[in-house]
Amino acid sequence: TLIAAVAALVAGAMSMAAGEYVSVSSQHDTEQADLSRERAELKADIVGEGEELAQIYRERGVDDATAHLVSRELMAKDALGAHARDELGITAT
Template identity: 65%
Template sequence: MSHIELHRSHRVGWLRAAVLGANDGIVSTASLIIGVAAASTTHASVMLAGVAGLVAGAMSMAAGEYVSVSSQADTEQADLELEKISLAQNPQYEKNELAEIYQKRGVTPELAQRVAGQLMAHDALGAHARDEIGISLSGKARPVQAALSSAAAFTIGAALPLLIAWAMPGPYLIYAVALFSLCFLAGLGALAAHAGGAPRTRGAARVTFWGALAMALTALVGSIFGVAV
């Protein structure tokens, strides 16, 4: 009987960017709407602030992800170039270095030398990238993918509290946006935890707590400035 294990580590790149984007979209837009509404401004001003926050936030997330992941990709590429040079200049040293890594993992010296030799004959750079540097194909930095995932997720997340604010003008706007946004965050946390194979309750509670704190602090600031004005 065959045994198939479902691993989820290959999802870490796009999952991190998507969850971060959606979480920021919900929290920042809901907090912005609540803060502006708490300052006793008009419904039109609240909606304008929410739309501006959505557009600015999506662009900021895309740019930030692209720059940060590009820096990671540049570092990975620089390490690979150094490894290429070392492999060309001193292959025996690199083979011994790889064998030593396997010995530290519990392989006998003789077998470690044979494994290192066979792996280097097949794909020397790939073997050193994976086992010496720690770069794998599944975890390799992809700036464009991270930027698009993050921007799209932010837009979707930000649209949720914005729609609630549009549908619920009046004195209950703040409560409706806060309540629904916390539900959205709980759902996002549970979904992200499920996709990553983690406990859903813990994921939902973690995201909801920080979202509630952000909205409460923003509402407090908005009410203080509203009274001051």
């Protein structure tokens, strides 16, 4: 009975670990696909993407002039990082 209990405990732990690995791996794949799509959008239409970012800031309550200023400054430093964080909700790129 003790051996069966230990075996069940180990099997349960391994099952949980496998499930967590699949979940994290799937999340990572999704984030990488989102970042790849965002890179392409930035390359195709940097001006439109800047406006999109400014719109996100306006929706958060920032006035139009400040939203555009923040968008320009963040995109000048790291356009993909700004979009990943504020548009996609990805905090580590």
